[in-house]
Amino acid sequence: MTSKNQSTLAVSTVIFALRPDEASGLMTLWLPLVRRIREPHLGQWALPGGWLPGDEELAAAASRTLRETTGLAPKYLEQLYTFGDLGRSPGNRVVSVVYWALVQSDEAALAAVGENVQWFPADRLPELAFDHNRIVDYALWRLRTKVEYSRIAHAFLGETFTLAQLRDVHEAVLQKPLDPANFRRTVEASGTVVDTGQHLAGARHRPPRLYRYNDSSRLADQGPLGPSIG
Amino acid sequence: MTSKNQSTLAVSTVIFALRPDEASGLMTLWLPLVRRIREPHLGQWALPGGWLPGDEELAAAASRTLRETTGLAPKYLEQLYTFGDLGRSPGNRVVSVVYWALVQSDEAALAAVGENVQWFPADRLPELAFDHNRIVDYALWRLRTKVEYSRIAHAFLGETFTLAQLRDVHEAVLQKPLDPANFRRTVEASGTVVDTGQHLAGARHRPPRLYRYNDSSRLADQGPLGPSIG
DNA sequence: GGAGTTATGGTCATTGTGACTATATGATGG
DNA sequence: CCATCATATAGTCACAATGACCATAACTCC
Structure with missing residues (x-):
């Protein structure tokens, strides 16, 4: 039965919050990343996420990883895109359903940080694991486009x-x-x-x-x- | 290894073409559907699609089912949304990455039809298998929204x-x-x-x-x- | 040649919006 | 208590985009 589908399903989330830039003091976009604690890309920063449990809704899985990473609840959560390119992960083929989320700024300031979770300014990200830089770019584009015609x-x-x-x-x-x-x-x-x-x-x-x-x-x-x- | 992911991945495609309405003669949207030849929903009409082969790109899989169903090549193909609600299919949990496509009208007129493939006017669809009516509604909304600001x-x-x-x-x-x-x-x-x-x-x-x-x-x-x- | 029919070129009023000017009003410091 | 500061809030003006129309062009068909 597994033969009909040799891909693994994952859910990741791009989480945005606003906080003052360290230097200029102006409000800018930040997002939390988690450090990979296993291969591939061990030690690199990546979007929070994980394998999709077979009994959990997609949005619920995104919401859960958001909570587990930041301790926050999203005020906005929407599916972004599904990335499934063959070469995006070494080894088994992984298809990632990616969500993007907005969290309240004052709550984000209190959000948990640690050795393996850290907030980065969206315009100065390190090189991320897998194709996650591309994913963040797309999420940023969606956010910027949508903020102009929608009420998010x-x-x-x-x-x-x-x-x-x-x-x-x-x-x-x-x-x-x-x-x-x-x-x-x-x-x-x-x-x-x-x-x-x-x-x-x-x-x-x-x-x-x-x-x-x-x-x-x-x-x-x-x-x-x-x-x-x- | 299968334990970490108990969901099955599928790819479906909503294919649009324009052809004259049978009664009024005005151009309207049509889309091809395939008849289910197995359970669940045996005999009902459904979107063309299939399980995602582990070695095929998502868009390629969508393009292939499009070709297999209609014999056509899409002039436009874009990912629509990924549907993965727990209750959307009886039995095993199925996550469907859905694409939408536009094909050329005069070619669509020549497209293959048969016992198990038939074109329907988009505004008068029968009750489809699974959540496919909802998927078509969303695809229609995307098409109508996008035709106004894009050049599709x-x-x-x-x-x-x-x-x-x-x-x-x-x-x-x-x-x-x-x-x-x-x-x-x-x-x-x-x-x-x-x-x-x-x-x-x-x-x-x-x-x-x-x-x-x-x-x-x-x-x-x-x-x-x-x-x-x- | 005239009628029919769509193509194509304008006009006019309304609306949405960027740029900019002016006034309102509480806090603060003398 | 008053002057000052800094932002809030109200208008004004010009211009671009657009819907509603009107007018002319240029083919085919009869």
């Missing part, structure tokens, strides 16, 4: 947020400055956020309004397939 | 074509009429087509120009992953 940016933020915080997310992802007034106009027109009526005090300037995401107006994110969150 | 419509056409033919493709996919003049303006501005200088004579009206696709200006189709065609 809030996944980096908490329950309520200011438009400046939301704009920070967009600027970090898109790597370009956005005009505050124009950004506000666009976001308000899209109807994706709701004014909570509250303000955020404490800063030495006019206190900004706090917004909440408008769940009722979710834009087309994945079409007929509902977004797999959690 | 020409995959339904031959080497040269008139703007009316290209517009027919868009109208059939999007299921709504498009203004000829506006369509022309948009397409010409996009720079995706090149005037061949030739005209198509024979019709009882002003002879339309023949265009060719501009390969040099390919828009972002799949980001870092090159489109897998052929």
Whole structure:
């Protein structure tokens, strides 16, 4: 029965969070990697993942490796692509179903790190095991494309947020400055956020309004397939 | 060794072609299905596909089942999604990497049909085996979304074509009429087509120009992953 | 030659958006 | 308590993209 399928199935996850760049202090994208503790590519950094258990859903497996690696729960989780090139792994042919996830920034700051788990800035990654550099590149492209037409940016933020915080997310992802007034106009027109009526005090300037995401107006994110969150 | 992975890997393909609707004569989307010749779902219609050979690339497997089913070569082929829900197939857990393909309309008219292969209009499908109705719905959504921002419509056409033919493709996919003049303006501005200088004579009206696709200006189709065609 | 039919070239109003100007408002420090 | 600072928020203006239309071109068919 095994003869009809000589490939092994794995699930990996590209996990994004925002945190300040060590040097510039600006918000940038970071992602956690795990060190390979066995051949092939022993010692190299790789995406968190593992073999797919026969009794676990794909998204659940991605979510689990995310939790095991970072101790976090994803605020956004979506299938990215399935990589199955014959040469991508030495030895047995491995087909990897890859997911990508966004986690909340303040939680990511508390996330577990250790000898074998470390966060890296997305634009300065080391050489990764297997074809994982290519996978991260594709995930970055998807994130940057999707943040412009979809409403996923809030996944980096908490329950309520200011438009400046939301704009920070967009600027970090898109790597370009956005005009505050124009950004506000666009976001308000899209109807994706709701004014909570509250303000955020404490800063030495006019206190900004706090917004909440408008769940009722979710834009087309994945079409007929509902977004797999959690 | 098999214990670490109790799932079976399959590859299926959603194949689209355009042909005139039997009743209205208007161009509509059609797709070929194959009849199940074994359990489960014996006798029901299903997407063409099969188990993934351990020594074949994913896209190659999709392309092969496409050829075996229709005798055609795809003009466009792209991975759609990987479906692996636990309950999607009775018995052993099956994970299907699904591709979607576009084939040329005039070739599709000649495509093989038989007792176990038949073309169906995409909007009037029977109840399919497994979760294949859901898969087709998703593929249709992807096609309709992508035809608006990408340049895949020409995959339904031959080497040269008139703007009316290209517009027919868009109208059939999007299921709504498009203004000829506006369509022309948009397409010409996009720079995706090149005037061949030739005209198509024979019709009882002003002879339309023949265009060719501009390969040099390919828009972002799949980001870092090159489109897998052929 | 005239009618029929689609091709193709314009116009006009509306909308979305980048660039930019101006005002609002709380915190802070004298 | 007031001036200052820094960001929040409201407008303005010009321009690009686009849907709705109108007008003319150029073949075939009768």
